[in-house]
Amino acid sequence: MEAYSKVITFTLNKQDYAIDINQISSIERLQQITKVPGVSDSIKGMINLRGRITPIIDLKERLSIGNTTDSSESRIVIVENNASQVGLIVDDAKDVLDLDTTAIEPAPESMHAVKDSFIKGVAKLEGKLLLLLDVKQVIREEEKDQCKELHQ
Secondary structure (H helix, E strand, C coil), rough: CCEEEEEEEEECCEEEEEECCCCCCEECCCCCCCCCCCCCEEEEEEECCCEEEEEEHHHHHCCCCCCCCCCCEEEEEEEEEEEEEEEEEEEEEEEEEEEEHHHEEEECHHCCHHHHHHHHEEEEEECCEEECCCCHCCCCCHHHHHHHHCCC
């Protein structure tokens, strides 16, 4: 097992989160999103990203921690999920970190029931907690289907 895991860190409501860098294809500035009627509330719409239609999900809304307000710091983290591309709106993309895998602890049992186990681990860094997201759990099955339809 590798001693380090490379992650991208970002914030949502001043809380630090991370996603494994292998699941991320790019980080983009927030741009105009084309609304799509009849999709899940957390799907904000879609963008044309270098010729590829990309569904955009408000990560705060998906995690039930509020709604994103656009700012100059807001970013779209583009993740690859089952051969499709999805954008996640975050407050601010921060750093690429080499995270010591020994610093990662499993999410507490009390968190497993919350939000379908979005959190796959917790790391203690410089007096703060970094929540590691499981991208596969963040996107619901019906959202995956809706995102696939938007790709066509």
